[in-house]
Amino acid sequence: MENDRYHTSLDFHSQKKLGGHNILPEFWEKKPDREIWNLFKKGNEQAFNFLYKTYVRQLFKYGCEFTSNREVVKDHVQDLFIYLRRNRAKLGDAPSIKAYLFKSLRRDIVRELRKGNRYRNQPLDENQSFDISLSYETKLIHEQLIKEKKECLERAMAKLSPKQREAIILFYYENLSYREIAEVMEMKMIKSARKLIYRAIDTLKGEILPYKSSLIDSAILLVAMLSFLF
Amino acid sequence: MKYRDYAVEDFVKDEFFVSWVKNKHAESDHFWKIWIQNNPEKLETVNMAISIIKSIGYKHRNELSGQEYAEVFEGIIKNDKDPYKNTSVRKIFPWRSFAAAVIISLFIGSLLFIYFNRTNSSTREVTYLTKNSPVGVKTTIKLNDGSVVKLNAGGSLKFPDEFSANQRLVYLEGEAFFEVIRDETRPFLVMTNEIVTKVLGTSFNVKSNSENQRVEVALVAGKVSVSDQNGNSFVLRPREMVTFASNNIAKGYFDHDLVVGWTQNKLVFAKASDREVVDKLENWYGVSFVLRDGYMFKDDYSGVFENESLENVLKGISYTSDFIYEIKDKTVIISH
Numbered sequence: 001m002e003n004d005r006y007h008t009s010l011d012f013h014s015q016k017k018l019g020g021h022n023i024l025p026e027f028w029e030k031k032p033d034r035e036i037w038n039l040f041k042k043g044n045e046q047a048f049n050f051l052y053k054t055y056v057r058q059l060f061k062y063g064c065e066f067t068s069n070r071e072v073v074k075d076h077v078q079d080l081f082i083y084l085r086r087n088r089a090k091l092g093d094a095p096s097i098k099a100y101l102f103k104s105l106r107r108d109i110v111r112e113l114r115k116g117n118r119y120r121n122q123p124l125d126e127n128q129s130f131d132i133s134l135s136y137e138t139k140l141i142h143e144q145l146i147k148e149k150k151e152c153l154e155r156a157m158a159k160l161s162p163k164q165r166e167a168i169i170l171f172y173y174e175n176l177s178y179r180e181i182a183e184v185m186e187m188k189m190i191k192s193a194r195k196l197i198y199r200a201i202d203t204l205k206g207e208i209l210p211y212k213s214s215l216i217d218s219a220i221l222l223v224a225m226l227s228f229l230f
Numbered sequence: 231m232k233y234r235d236y237a238v239e240d241f242v243k244d245e246f247f248v249s250w251v252k253n254k255h256a257e258s259d260h261f262w263k264i265w266i267q268n269n270p271e272k273l274e275t276v277n278m279a280i281s282i283i284k285s286i287g288y289k290h291r292n293e294l295s296g297q298e299y300a301e302v303f304e305g306i307i308k309n310d311k312d313p314y315k316n317t318s319v320r321k322i323f324p325w326r327s328f329a330a331a332v333i334i335s336l337f338i339g340s341l342l343f344i345y346f347n348r349t350n351s352s353t354r355e356v357t358y359l360t361k362n363s364p365v366g367v368k369t370t371i372k373l374n375d376g377s378v379v380k381l382n383a384g385g386s387l388k389f390p391d392e393f394s395a396n397q398r399l400v401y402l403e404g405e406a407f408f409e410v411i412r413d414e415t416r417p418f419l420v421m422t423n424e425i426v427t428k429v430l431g432t433s434f435n436v437k438s439n440s441e442n443q444r445v446e447v448a449l450v451a452g453k454v455s456v457s458d459q460n461g462n463s464f465v466l467r468p469r470e471m472v473t474f475a476s477n478n479i480a481k482g483y484f485d486h487d488l489v490v491g492w493t494q495n496k497l498v499f500a501k502a503s504d505r506e507v508v509d510k511l512e513n514w515y516g517v518s519f520v521l522r523d524g525y526m527f528k529d530d531y532s533g534v535f536e537n538e539s540l541e542n543v544l545k546g547i548s549y550t551s552d553f554i555y556e557i558k559d560k561t562v563i564i565s566h
Contacts, residue, residue, distance in 0.1 A: 052303060057294050064292035074294075074302055081306045131289035134282075150285075172286040175252040177245055198243055205239045 099180035130165035164200040241279035366516020376411040405437040497535040522565035
């Protein structure tokens with residue numbers, strides 16, 4: 001659903017901004033990050049618009065996991081883009097634009113939270129930061145995951161450390177690689193990011209494995225009940 | 231380990247696999263499609279891993295609204311195009327305007343401060359005088375502009391020996407009745423517990439209690455404005471009174487004798503509590519009370535005494551509250 005909305009806004013903006021130039025959104029989507037970044041650095045406004053359209057909602061959602069003050073998050077996202085536009089010629093390379101943006105936003109918000117401005121600082125409770133939910137939306141899930149098992153897994157995820165949960169969101173939801181996660185979370189080695197996910201999955205393993213048996217169990221139970229009825 | 235030997239948890243850890251699941255157009259699509267066809271026994275494991283990966287998401291639904299999306303974008307564009315408007319356009323959030331307002335008012339404030347200080351000090355040094363009214367004594371002070379201040383017992387007034395050209399500022403503790411000579415070029419300001427009463431020319435009563443931070447301003451004639459430091463401001467008309475207490479502000483009419491009777495030596499009690507009666511008598515006559523045998527005056531005592539001696543007042547009160555009194559020098563002993 002979110003994807004649909006995003007695409008609508010993308011089309012809308014592209015048509016408006018690009019006017020006569022009939023450049024499809026895919027033109028940008030298919031370009032490698034390095035190329036988009038270089039165009040942006042050279043002052044290409046379409047490249048900037050693409051960056052904003054693609055990342056502003058993701059950045060906002062991510063930032064909201066650090067503070068409960070959404071104004072602060074909006075402010076930081078805005079400041080980040082302003083900074084990028086002002087210093088575009090001086091910017092370094094960004095092999096992964098998403099990791100670059102996420103890292104910058106994360107650093108800015110965390111830095112301000114540490115400073116302890118009491119009017120703006122409402123850090124999110126550690127236990128709530130990066131709360132994970134398992135959605136029902138995909139048809140596949142409906143078939144595979146039984147509700148109560150899903151709830152068990154959710155509970156187990158809630159027991160992970162905030163950093164582990166953050167890494168999980170970045171890995172599975174935001175589709176970042178281990179290298180990108182290490183960059184965003186300011187870890188020196190890719191190994192550390194890998195370890196973070198591995199440990200989390202190993203903790204959850206107990207909740208993942210019994211699925212199959214319980215699925216079979218309930219199938220047997222269902223068959224037994226049906227045969228009893230008829 | 232080969233993919234053939236992977237369990238669910240191994241698939242979900244695998245970057246290559248996860249990126250294929252998340253990205254439909256991944257270059258690895260060809261590989262996975264063929265791999266699954268060739269390893270049909272792994273289909274269930276793969277599907278399980280896919281369903282877990284795809285279902286993971288944020289629990290919090292923090293979505294940027296359409297309006298916010300546009301606001302942030304506008305803030306970025308405007309900030310960029312007009313480098314001179316950086317601070318005002320970019321800072322679209324209230325706290326920033328607030329901070330800006332504070333800084334600007336501090337700046338203006340310090341300019342004003344410097345300006346007034348200079349005009350004052352360039353003419354001459356201001357010397358302040360302080361007059362105290364001891365308990366039991368009322369003092370009348372004539373200021374150099376002709377205004378008269380009647381200071382009630384226990385009060386204190388601080389004022390310059392000569393008022394400046396642009397204002398007449400005095401500091402009050404306790405209670406005083408002011409009769410201010412009209413001078414529209416120099417407003418008369420009374421400072422009490424962070425409350426300012428500003429007048430041009432009029433007569434009014436100010437009562438402050440530094441213990442409970444209570445300030446009462448009552449206007450007899452003319453017009454005054456009263457403001458506190460939180461931006462609350464009131465204009466009083468004759469017979470109106472405003473009371474600033476620690477947690478509320480009240481405006482209303484007042485009983486003339488009760489509030490300003492003291493200036494005509496009228497000692498007034500209106501439904502006074504036990505404590506109020508004692509405090510008022512102690513201050514009025516400069517005595518201290520000793521209540522023997524746990525005696526308490528009756529609450530809600532009302533009465534008016536004009537130019538009466540302490541003995542007559544005690545006699546009067548004892549008609550309704552049954553007690554025996556004894557006056558020893560400056561001490562009043564009350565007992566059953």
